[in-house]
Amino acid sequence: MANHTLEGNRLETIPRQPVSQPALINAVEGTLADFLACQIAALDAVDPALGGFARTARDLVMAGGKRLRPTFAYWGWRGVTGAAEPVEVVLPALGALELMHTFALVHDDLMDESDTRRGRPTAHRLFAAQHGAKFGGSAAILIGDLCLVWADQLLARTSLPATTLLNVRACYDRMRIEAIAGQYLDVLGETDPDSWSVERALVVARHKTASYTVQWPLGFGLALAGGDPRLEEAYREYGLAVGEAFQLRDDMLGVYGDPAVTGKPAADDLRTGKPTTLLMLAHQLATAEQRAELTTDLAGAVIPAEGSGELNPIARRARLITETGAPARVEEMIRARVAEGVAALADAPIHSDVRTALVELATAATQRPA
Structure with a gap:
């Protein structure tokens, strides 16, 4: 895996344990940036419009945020492994949580009709500025869906035994189901x-x-x-x-x-x-x-x-x-x-x-x- 991220957010080395919070975030973002660069290139080769679509998704993923989910997952992992275990092996799994989070944010912003997120226009507003509100909503749904698929792909790159990955996947699936269930109740409450x-x-x-x-x-x-x-x-x-x-x-x-x-x-x-x-x-x-x-x-x-x-x-x-x-x-x-x-x-x-x-x-x- 290349030891750098896109657009100047450079990661000079993948950190060894113990890992500071800034180094952990930098490592997760480096993993995401390398993965997303490959995904963008693949879609760009199909049609330039798809490359632009994928770049918008990339920008939403990389637009900052607290990165709490991979951070909590990292410390949950460290609670068992201790300080000697190298973090590289779990970076794809940690990055997958941020892709899942972007899926949830994009759909949540559309449902709430929010104008901004992290100080920037939300996905549906970005696309609406191009071709109107209907297009904006449709494109935002697809951006969220794409991020969820990317999360699955990145998680699958985690080099762990198959039995371990099955248990990881079960936890990941339950997390997604509960998030969607909570979102439905949230929408229901407003009505x-x-x-x-x-x-x-x-x-x-x-x-x-x-x-x-x-x-x-x-x-x-x-x-x-x-x-x-x-x-x-x-x-x-x-x-x-x-x-x-x-x-x-x-x-x-x-x-x-x-x-x-x-x-x-x-x-x-x-x-x-x-x-x-x-x-x-x-x-x-x-x-x-x-x-x-x-x-x-x-x-x-x-x-x-x-x-x-x-x-x-x-x-x-x-x-x-x-x-x-x-x-x-x-x-x-x-x-x-x-x-x-x-x-x-x-x-x-x-x-x-x-x-x-x-x-x-x-x-x-x-x-x-x-």
Whole structure:
């Protein structure tokens, strides 16, 4: 495998253990870039338009991001293998998680009609600018599908025994199914918010985000290492707790995040009426008067003139949610889940550096500004 990535993001050497976080990300991105260069060349040879299509997919994959999923998978693997095992063997599998993640993001952005992601136009907006909205939506679906197929192809390049790869694949398939199930419930919630509750919002968080961001990437890493029954329960408890906390932070950023930092439009969740845990808690804690205002449809709301000093409807709703005390309650839930996740590792038979890394990741993933 060539030891470099595309467009100047150069990886001078594939790192040996122990691997720092920047080196790990660089290695994963190098693996992705080399793989994607071959895929682009193959499609370019069929038709230049397909090459352009594949380059758009490549750009979406390589457009930054936290790379949390391969990071959690790496530490899940390291928890068994220790520091002496070279990381090269699992890099294709770690890269496959980022391709799967891009598939999920592209489809999610289309369903949410989001304009930006990571500070750039979303896939459907990029294509819509070329040939209109219908083409944009269709092309975005195909981009997501292509990334999912690429994920399968890259995962298959992992040089491990067939029995190990079968177990890895089983974990990978369950991760995908749970992510799709959670996404369906997320979409359903927007169409039927009256039937939603805090408990159901947490089910969505558990499946749409926790399982495929933390829990199953850790399990995926464990499977890459050949498994260890002593770690399964600790990884599961940590993964669910930290994964839910990750989604709860996302709920907060969806209302109060700074678009310049998050790279996504402000208050998208409020605009679409997404029944997040934050919004469900606000309904639960609100007075009758506050609840009536929270259920007001924002469609067609009049935006006050600039300089009038009057808050726009979205900003008013965000302030109202704050007044219910729901954000403070969500912050408590985040802290409790991080503590629960960290406690799950206390007696796990893993090296101290792995435990330290996972504790630091729990904090970084849940106290982030974007």
